[in-house]
Amino acid sequence: MSAYEELMAFDRQTQALRQIAGRLGWDQETVMPRAAAPQRAEESEAMEQVLHARRTDPRLGDWLAAIDEAALDQVGRANLRHIRRSFTRATRVPARLAGELARVTSEAQGQWAEARAADDFAGFAPVLARIVALKREEAAALAAGGDLYDALLDDYEPGATGAELQAMFDALRPRLVDLRARILGAAHQPAALTGSFDEQAQMKLTRRLAKAFGYDMAHGRIDKAVHPFSSGSGLDVRITTRTNPEDPFGAVYSTIHETGHACYEQHIDPAYLLTPLGAGVSMGVHESQSRIYENQLGRSRAFTGWLFGEFKGAFGDLALADAEAFYAAANRVHPGFIRTESDEVQYNLHVLLRFDLERQMIAGTLDVADLEEAWNSRFEADFGVKVERASQGCLQDVHWSVGLFGYFPTYSLGNVYAGCLHKALRADMPDLDTHLAAGDAAKPTEWLADRLQRHGGLYEPKEVITLACGEAPGEGPLLDYLEAKFSEIYRL
Amino acid sequence: MSAYEELMAFDRQTQALRQIAGRLGWDQETVMPRAAAPQRAEESEAMEQVLHARRTDPRLGDWLAAIDEAALDQVGRANLRHIRRSFTRATRVPARLAGELARVTSEAQGQWAEARAADDFAGFAPVLARIVALKREEAAALAAGGDLYDALLDDYEPGATGAELQAMFDALRPRLVDLRARILGAAHQPAALTGSFDEQAQMKLTRRLAKAFGYDMAHGRIDKAVHPFSSGSGLDVRITTRTNPEDPFGAVYSTIHETGHACYEQHIDPAYLLTPLGAGVSMGVHESQSRIYENQLGRSRAFTGWLFGEFKGAFGDLALADAEAFYAAANRVHPGFIRTESDEVQYNLHVLLRFDLERQMIAGTLDVADLEEAWNSRFEADFGVKVERASQGCLQDVHWSVGLFGYFPTYSLGNVYAGCLHKALRADMPDLDTHLAAGDAAKPTEWLADRLQRHGGLYEPKEVITLACGEAPGEGPLLDYLEAKFSEIYRL
Known part of the structure; x- marks a missing residue:
């Protein structure tokens, strides 16, 4: 050999x-x-x-x-x-450091959960400070003279740099802050979907949805989990979802989101099975798939039109008048402190805040002791409301307590990439809405499989997005899409 | 350290x-x-x-x-x-030999399944001959001058020898052959349980049964599988079962059987977690637990009396007149070729046949080419009927095709041990039937946990049975129990 x-x-x-x-x-x-x-x-x-x-x-x-x-x-x-x-x-990374990081972050999960339950950032700050110190040490070992944050980022998004992301996100922020303010101040505010929705019927619907988006059940399965996720590569890619009797959109959109991740894994060239190319190439590209399935396709007017009929079939008459009201309800923007409960418009603002703060912590320009104050003042600047409890603020996410620094920005990078892919998809497939209105997402799934998913790890992340879109990615398509969509829904 | x-x-x-x-x-x-x-x-x-x-x-x-x-x-x-x-x-065992055994037996599984489907022993014989040759080579490496069969047996039942088992089994055979003949020739033949039984109700019942026998669901779970099994040690011991709409006894007794295996694992001293002592000590001792739960307890008149009521609750009126008829149906002896479909009386005869033949193959005194004839003539001697197809005969079990030689006798050893434990349990617990008649098997489970299960791998197999029973094990208690029980049911 x-x-x-x-x-x-x-x-x-x-x-x-x-x-x-x-x-x-x-x-x-x-x-x-x-x-x-x-x-x-x-x-x-x-x-x-x-x-x-x-x-x-x-x-x-x-x-x-x-x-x-x-x-x-x-x-x-x-x-x-x-x-x-x-x-x-x-x-x-020295074995001693890797071992200490594993031990400290393992213990920190429980400490974070307790601190969050007690809204006690001060109590958790020393633990987080220790984690940040260890991550800075790890970053220094990895960076070999280069930028610390970039060295951590490289684990999730090979090739990306903090400076490059900063430029992209700086362009996102003003237009998103402005759009958010106009939406929440609009005279027309669509109604939410209310009622009680049978959980078995929700689970049945999730299976239909996963299949409609091209998920192959012979190589996967759907189960319930507290926090939905997709797992596995190759011939065994499983997804999980959750149900809530008062919020069937939760089951629907977490399923479509995870289906996006899973389809990416399932459509990789079989020749790459159990090789380094046999898995999604980065967190950002992975998130671009989950997001385009969930938002640009799954929350489109065409697809929600079909989904409205499915809902009536599964749950009986809804309190909403028609498909248009249903579409607006599925895209409703409402004030809130929590990233994971957020919508297409506000989500990236949540992430940008975290990106800026974690980058400063790793650079050493923000002391962990000052994190809560920095978080709250930034939140008020972007969202216009005051954070009153740490569980609504800097203690809401588990990420930092388990040592995930450099991970958050990949969520927004995924949204930006999804915006680019969606623009290219629409240009290539003028009848996309006809398929979606029939509840058939097989065509866009085929397009994504051919343009991007099948390549697995063959190309670098930005390279494969560029190849799929025919141009280098930028924040423009996402912003244009959001402004057009929500201006219409909110009659701005 | x-x-x-x-x-x-x-x-x-x-x-x-x-x-x-x-x-x-x-x-x-x-x-x-x-x-x-x-x-x-x-x-x-x-x-x-x-x-x-x-x-x-x-x-x-x-x-x-x-x-x-x-x-x-x-x-x-x-x-x-x-x-x-x-x-x-x-x-x-040289790495080369271990690798070849793994490869050959892995391929042989498919070849065996095909040969069984085609009733073609001649076609499979060369594959089996290769496996026997490799197992003999492995046995020679392991035995280091000792007996070949004992060396293989040691993997499943440390300390046991072929000669010792032979003596035990020689004592079983004549009395079992005689009992079997008298049962099948008896004038009184109890009716079988017939009807159609809801499979969801069967699954619900299996959960009740597992709990009744002391299975801890916080450290386990029950799922369906084609071939029921129990798996895992320590804090995560799972069981599987199967349902058949025409045969609810299948679900009931495979569940109780696997519960016996699982309880053994669950009741081992927690101090032994993830150590060599933290698992059942041998296949024979393991099987003694599954068998005593399934047969001596689960198929007792007292317990089936309670079960009769459960069946009526779960499935509505049964075609059987009363609890006595139900007890007889749960213990029905019927002619058949297949070990896994057998009953308490005939089961060991199936095993003894395999023990004798595999011992001869490993000793080199039975050529694989002559196996089918040897099987069929022995079967006719013990069961009085002629085997007409290899799938009813020497191709029915997967064991040999995956290299399991020395495994079969542990099934019967488990039955013999269960007989001894049952005798000691009855002597210690005069009111055992009162508990069982109330559907409560917690008391005998406690006794078994205290006498045997908690020790895990602390003692050698025969040692722990001797300790639990207060005397060295022998075939007498099992034979006495079977003759008494079936003489009564069949009015011999």
Whole structure:
């Protein structure tokens, strides 16, 4: 076997073990007996140590040094790119630091949950300060002289930089703040969907929706989970959803969102199975798929027109007059403090706030002790309301307490990418609304599969978006789409 | 850390990884998407290689050599006994042979299924001959000069020998053959339970039954599977069952059987969690628990009396007149070729036949080419009927095609042990039937937990049975119990 073949054989087993670790996470959130958690923690830790040993195995360095990259084809070079990045990152972080980060963030989850329940940021601040210090240390090890935040970002969005994101987000912010203010001040305010909605009927509907968007049930399944997610790559990609008797849109749009993630994984070229190319290439590109399915397609007038009929079939008569009122209800913008309960317009403002603050914390220009005040004043600037409790503010998300710095901006990057893809899709498919109005999302799914999803990790994130859209991504299409859509709904 | 502490820390991670491998098997049989199998095969193989590397890790040998065993307490010595046995066995088998066995038996499963469907033993014989040759080679490596069959048996029932089992089984056979003949020739033949039984009501009943026998749902769950099994140790022990609208006894008794296995795992001393002592000590002892729950308790007159009422509640009026007829139906003996469809009386005859034949194959005194003829003539001798198709005969079980030689006798050993435990339980608990008649099996479960289950792997198999029963095990109690019970039911 050549060095390349040996490397790929070794990596294939690592990929298979990573799938097992992912399945263990799925099990924990869906079917695990409730009192099994302490044992599961040990199992997950043992699995993580196996994976860590493989990521840092010295043979990887030998193989990488021995391979003549010029002799490889495009796929071979892309494989090397992924493996080299992973090996470099894993070996740059000292084992002592990796272990301490794992331990501290593991303990911090419980401490964060307690602090959030008590609205006690001051009590949690020392824990978060320790995490930020460790993440800065990790970032310094990874950056090797470069920018600290970029080094963390690279884990979720290879190739992206904080400066580049800053420029993109700076362009988003003023137009979003303005749009938000005009919507909330509009004379016309659409009614919300109210009533009680059978949860079994909701689950039945989620299955129809997942299939309508191209999800393959022979290679997947849908279960309930407290926080919906999609998990797995290749031939076994599972999604979860949740139901709430008072809010059927929650089940509908979390299902369509996760279906977007899952379809991306399911449509990757089968030749890439259990290789570095056999999974979505970045968090941002992944989120572009979940967002375009959920928002640009799933919350479109055409699709909600079909969905209105489905709702009447599933739940009986609704309190809303017609499909137009239903469309407006599915796109309703309302004031609120919580990112995860937000809508298309306000969501990115929530994320931009976090991006700015976490970038400052990692740069060392914002002290963790001052985080709550910084959060609250920024929130008031962007949303016009005062945050009164930490659970509504800087304690609402779990991310920082588990060490996820550099993750938040990928949510907005996904929205920006979704805006670009949607523009290209509409240009290519003039009859898109005809399909959506019939509840058939197979055509746009095919377009996305062909333009983007099938490539898996072959290209760099921005490269594959550019390839799919025919132009470099920018914030313009998302902003134009939002302004046009919500101006109409709110009669601005 | 001392050598012992280092060894135990290493082993604990191995135990955790073994639990993950077991969970992967559970997932495959219950919730895995149907088209995910090819990827799962690679995942399982990768996991198996991780475990194999840990079982043969040279550091184990160093630690074992460095430990001063005399300085350890009883638990420490028992831990060493298990780890040393596993290490010795794993390192005695050359990697080349282990790999070939894995490959050949993996392929043979499909070949066996095809041969069984076509009733074609001749076509499968060369495959089985190859497996037997490899198993003989493996046995020779393991036996290190000792008996080949004993070396294989040791994997499932440490300490047992073929000669010892032969003596026990020789005593079983004549009395079982005689009892079987008298039952099937009896003038009084109880009616079977017939009708159609709602499958959802069956599943609901299985949950009640598992709880009645002491199964802890906070540390487990019940799902459907084609072939029921119990899986996992410690805080996460899951059982599966199946339903058949025409045969509710299938769901009932496979559930109680698996509950027996699961209770054994759940009641092990929590101090043994993720150590070599934290799982059932052998297949035979495990089977003694599943069998005593299923048969001596679950098929007793007292318990079926309660169950009769449950059935009427769950399924409406039954075609059987009264609790006595229901008891007889639950214990009905009928002619048949298939081991897994057999009853308490005939089951061991099926097993004894396999034990004799596999022992001869491993000894080299029975050629695989002559297996079908040997099977059929032995079957006719014990059961009085002629086998007409290989699928009714030597191709009915998957065991040999996956290399399980030395496994079959543990089924009967479990029945023999269950007979001994039942005798001791009745002597200790004169009011056992009062509890069972109220549908309450918590008391016998407590007795079994205290006498046997809590010890996990602390004692050797025969040792723990002797300890629990107050005397060395023998076939007498099982035979006495069967003759008394069935003489009454069949009015012999």
